[in-house]
Each structure stands twice: as C-alpha cells, then as structure tokens.
Amino acid sequence: MKITFLGTGTSYGVPVIGCECEVCRSSSSRNKRLRSSLLITIDSKNILIDTTPDIRAQLLKTKIKHLDAILFTHYHADHILGLDDVRIFNRIQKTSIPCFALKNTIDTIKTIFEYAFNPNTPEGGGLPQLTLNIVKDSFDLFGTQITPVPILHGNLSIIGFKWKNFAYVTDCSFMPEDSKKLLYKINTLVLNGLRYRPHSTHYSISESLDVIKQIQPKRAYLTHISHDVDHENLKINLPDNVKIAYDRLTFKIND
Numbered sequence: 001m002k003i004t005f006l007g008t009g010t011s012y013g014v015p016v017i018g019c020e021c022e023v024c025r026s027s028s029s030r031n032k033r034l035r036s037s038l039l040i041t042i043d044s045k046n047i048l049i050d051t052t053p054d055i056r057a058q059l060l061k062t063k064i065k066h067l068d069a070i071l072f073t074h075y076h077a078d079h080i081l082g083l084d085d086v087r088i089f090n091r092i093q094k095t096s097i098p099c100f101a102l103k104n105t106i107d108t109i110k111t112i113f114e115y116a117f118n119p120n121t122p123e124g125g126g127l128p129q130l131t132l133n134i135v136k137d138s139f140d141l142f143g144t145q146i147t148p149v150p151i152l153h154g155n156l157s158i159i160g161f162k163w164k165n166f167a168y169v170t171d172c173s174f175m176p177e178d179s180k181k182l183l184y185k186i187n188t189l190v191l192n193g194l195r196y197r198p199h200s201t202h203y204s205i206s207e208s209l210d211v212i213k214q215i216q217p218k219r220a221y222l223t224h225i226s227h228d229v230d231h232e233n234l235k236i237n238l239p240d241n242v243k244i245a246y247d248r249l250t251f252k253i254n255d
C-alpha cells in the first residue's frame with residue numbers, strides 16, 4: 001500500500017491569496033500546501049480521497065495515469081470542487097469511476113455537478129462519468145476492506161476512512177470514543193491539525209496531539225494545515241511518533 005499526500009493545506013491553501021505573513025512568503029516547499037487530498041495505491045489501483053479545487057495541478061505533479069475510485073470525506077468546497085477534472089480518466093479508461101461517500105455528500109455532488117447527471121446535457125467537452133455509492137458501513141473495494149470512521153466537523157457528521165493498518169481522518173473537531181477505539185494502536189494515522197489557536201470546526205495542533213496520544217498509533221501525520229504553521233518550527237516541538245505531512249510526501253506501509 002502506497003500513500004501519497006496530494007495536498008496538506010486548509011481550505012484557503014498556503015500561501016493564502018493576498019497574505020504577506022512569514023509562512024506565506026516562505027520559500028520552503030514544506031510551507032506550500034495545496035488543498036487536502038490523499039492518493040492510496042493498492043495492487044496498482046489508485047484510490048483518491050477528495051477532489052480539491054487544486055486537483056488538476058495535484059494529479060499532474062504526481063504523474064497519475066489512471067484513477068480507479070474516489071472516496072469523499074464530506075461535501076465542503078475544498079474537498080469536492082475539483083471533481084469535474086476526473087473526466088479525463090473516463091476518456092482514457094472508457095469506464096465510469098466508482099465514488100463512495102455519505103448520502104449528504106452524494107446529494108451535494110448531484111446538485112453542484114447537476115450537468116454530469118442530467119441526461120439532457122449536451123456532451124461537447126466530455127462529462128465526468130461517476131457511479132455514486134452511499135457509504136453506510138464497511139465496504140469492499142478491490143478486495144480490501146475499508147471502514148468509515150465517524151467524526152464531527154463542527155455540527156456536521158462526516159467520515160474518515162480506515163484500512164487495516166492505515167487511517168485518514170481530516171476536518172475533525174470531535175472524535176467519538178467508538179471511533180477512537182476503531183483506530184486504537186493503528187500503525188499509521190493521518191489526522192488534521194489546523195493551527196495553534198482553537199477553531200470551531202477543526203482540531204488545533206494541541207487537540208490533535210491529545211487525540212493522537214489517546215489512540216497511540218505507531219506513527220501519525222498532521223494534515224489540513226493553515227498558514228499559521230511554519231513546518232520547521234512545528235517539527236521541533238512534536239513527539240517522536242508525530243510528523244507533519246507535506247505535499248507529495250509518499251511512503252509505503254504493509255497492507
């Protein structure tokens with residue numbers, strides 16, 4: 001199983017348009033964060049989590065040649081607005097792409113991308129062809145089981161995704177005990193850590209570190225990070241098993 005971070009930034013991305021702060025002006029590639037998205041490759045199948053507004057640049061930079069499935073954590077703009085760009089894979093692969101999400105995310109996708117599901121839309125430049133599947137419980141994808149991890153994002157119920165040894169959880173502001181149990185002592189956990197100050201709908205860095213301490217993963221990566229966080233400054237203050245994810249960070253883990 002190969003993990004590639006396509007983006008690790010919060011909804012504005014980093015640098016933030018119009019911002020002159022130190023992190024936004026930094027020349028370090030570690031401080032340049034496209035919107036949060038992850039690619040998982042299992043047995044040569046490419047599974048994308050979330051389709052950000054930066055998707056085209058992300059897929060070009062990682063030289064992805066095919067896309068086999070898409071998982072959505074939730075329906076916010078920074079997680080779905082790039083969906084139209086997957087139509088190139090429909091053209092290349094000549095098949096529909098299976099998508100998995102909660103019902104409210106699927107309903108929002110059908111509203112925002114109405115033209116893609118409307119049989120009366122003229123075909124012209126090509127339309128995304130998507131097979132939408134509602135996630136209610138664990139499901140099998142390409143012979144591997146994926147379990148949704150229920151969390152709260154402010155008042156909104158959303159999901160992360162767990163494989164046997166790996167889980168991706170972003171945009172979390174509250175994790176129920178059952179979800180912590182589900183992730184307990186997992187090999188690799190990705191969890192959002194927005195900034196140092198508290199935020200109403202995202203874990204701050206210290207809240208995220210608290211939850212990581214409770215879950216006790218072998219290693220954890222922070223993602224969905226704002227321009228308040230300088231990579232090197234945060235790095236020196238993290239526990240040994242916690243790292244900061246950055247764009248195009250890639251590693252392998254045993255399935």
Ligand SMILES: [Zn+2]
Pocket residue numbers: 010011036076078079171224
């Ligand atoms: Zn987000």
Ligand SMILES: [Zn+2]
Pocket residue numbers: 015016019020021022023024025227
């Ligand atoms: Zn800034």
Ligand SMILES: [Zn+2]
Pocket residue numbers: 074076153171
């Ligand atoms: Zn969100």
